[in-house]
Amino acid sequence: MRIVLKECAWESSGEELLVLTDPREVLTLGDEDGQVAALFAALGDGPCTVSELQGRLAAAGVHRGEGDVRAAVEALDALGLVECESDRTLGDPGLDDRHHSNLAFFGAFARFDRPRSDFVGSLRRSHVLVLGVGGAGSSLVQCLAGLGVGRLTLVDRDDVESRDFAGQFLYHHADLGRPKVECAAEWVRAYDPRIEVRAVDRWITCPDDLKDLVDGADLVAGGLDGPPEAHLWANEAAVRAGVPLVVGGMTGSQITYYSVDPGRSPCVQCDWNGRPTPGGFVERNRAKLMIQNAPIGPLAMQVGSLIAYEAMRYLTGFEAPRAAGTFVKLDLRDGLVPDRRPFTADPDCPVCPR
Template structure:
């Protein structure tokens, strides 16, 4: 397959070996996310974790290069992974048809070279920002408007997506809308050319990052109508609440197919083990693992592969540690 990347070798500064070693998590598999995944795959990235809870709708067919009419109703990530097997056979694609916090665990984010956000919700962007900041992984975020878009990058210590928001926006609870539901008034419209343009800018930035180069500016607004791209100056807000970091981490000999009882066996009686996503129990929801049946599988409770589960010790000056689940295929199920 050396000839597949022969033209890459002619690009100054290109490092194909770095791409082969890289693992990138792409969150959101709509028009923007699938285009980013396609370009990263064709570039030769070694592994892509592709996360999205949605299914393909007919409106996706006019905007994404990886979907076909026969894919309508299928999970987006599965249809995209199948297409990438043909387009980018050297890239291992791991499709995760799940909500953000159940798709890729903090341990998996921490080991990735880069996380790419292609989300359509303010709340989801803030949640992903928080998770990336917790484990210090670089985050590349992109979004489109009807006739333009924005690309934003931040690493540990940089101004993040939440730094430029007011208090009201920082507590946003909007949910990502399904592409099948176009009747919602907040739908703003999108087109294939704009998605492709912003995705190409994002992927170019991603490749430079994977080659070890930091972008010259952290936020760029792309305005093709005026033929311009504008760098935007951002500064970290010391009051931004999304910059917490993980400190104490303890490895567990269980993966996310283990049980609630397996986790509770590793904590003291006075400690409180939590999940990131609420699970149903007795007609209500809870994030306390002690409320789950001991034999309940973590995966069935919405716990992601390689998650870091927070454990709180009440009355100990707020001591917080994390239990890291083993990779799938390792550890006791």
């Protein structure tokens, strides 16, 4: 294995070495005798094996056994500072260029036992069922395609209308009157022919309408419109299949999203069961307000990208899902300060696995 130092800057400061890989954080390593600085300098000369690294250190006057050098490299790996040269790419120049930013993003999370190519590979092997390709779903599809998610199944039953153009950038004037899923699938194929995409033109009126689509999916994601019960239907279909669910929406300047990690977080049904019966002025009129919803582009794009980012957490495991069993609400009016409300857990939930 040839070891390579990730992009970083370092500087000796007294008996310490300061290392910068991310402007948000400076690593401080103890370095009384300057040997850690010598190690960074030796690695900075380019990819090398442990044995070659040992030789470079010796040439710099640092004489250590191969076991010591290997232990030092493993310590740097634990800090996320080095990686294996051959695992930095997907091994195909065309693909590497296509996924340049994706590979760069996951570089920060790469370790010897989980290289950056594996994170991107996880996305390329994933199958996401997208519920709704309207306001949030339109930008979600674009984000998932950009990440290189390998299979997309798109479900919707709307046709393209000119009113959609304010926030749904998958569609063109030539698409007016056509089923959205067909146009969305065409967009994906034109964007990246490597992505396998299926269009399902279907109304969803109960969990069973989703059963055949959820089976085999790694994740269900979308922006749901229709009755509030649509959240319960998607939740039941996903949780019964053991597939994570990520859903987002918007009202006015407000963005909300949540996810369900089946068997690990409470689900939407749990929360629904524990919710007080709506009786207030806002609850009684919420349905009317939804009709007048104004999903403009800047909001729709943010909802779709938040859903996609949470989806990426589930699909790659690069970090834990942040909205599992939690309603996260952000409002443009107060600068997107998150307001988090955890779901109420229900030990007797009829949907959650026992």
